[in-house]
Amino acid sequence: MLFTYIFVGCPGSVHDARVLSYAMERDSTFPTPPPSKYYLVDSVMRTRGYLAPFRGHRYHLPHFQVGSPPRDEEELFNRWHSSLRSVIERTFGVWKKKWRILSEFPDMVETQNKIIISTAGLHNFIRLSQIQILILMMLCMLTQFHENSLVTMEKVEKMKK
Template sequence: MTRVFGTVLESSIMNFPHPPEGKYYLVDAGYPTPVGYIGPYKRERYHLPEFRRQSGFRNPNEYFNFYHSSLRCTIERTFGVWKNRFRILQNMPPYKFRTQVRIVCATMGIHNFIRRYSQNEVEFDQAEEGNMGDEDNDDPLDNDDPLDEASSSNDLRDKIRMNL
């Protein structure tokens, strides 16, 4: 998967939407971290259950990883609620690619509208209670190769850590 992600990032044909300057995407430890992609500190506690078992942070890197993991869980929970709300996303019919993209965009727009203007978010309440599945999966892509990390992304990650 890491190799596929790297290929997509480098391919001009794929036209992958990179984050604009000054913005970034959160990625798991196994993914490359070129400019605009921030992963957790490797060889440090990362998953939320690890922090629940042992109180306190041993160092600033773990503090950053705790927040990175919390944000990742929120993102995964949001995608889980979105996919459960619009079942078509779980098993996309074999429409043309352009139609599939439109379905994804339309359902995300509706989801965001509901999220913004609804008083009662049953799906998110269920997700908060843990009824949406396990969002703290161990990442099978966990990779300790330091060559995957770009120094400017590491610098940005360090600045964020220092401001926590």
């Protein structure tokens, strides 16, 4: 759950599709999807390289959890799309909860933009640091297990003699 791109500067509170549109129009460094890769978008954005759900089919996860399983390929796609989209929404939720200043913005737009970029960067840094710490812990545990196994094997060899 990391941010891969941040765009700031949209006026007021705007829909996701509008932010994407602004970013594509106004940021020359906007990372378009590479060949055979896609960005997950809502139903408003239907362009090559962007995956939108099928209209006219069930979409939200609760509809699948309570109701019947997907009835066709479009509903199955929508179910997976909704599941992935919930990960994106959860990332924003974690970010906003961790950085409460995001809900109490100062009035100055420049300061708001700096806060958004800074907290998103810190969010990624913390997440990546946690991943690295987990990897180090696992390596230590494996090393410890290996060392204990060697000791046990040495004991077995001594017992044989």
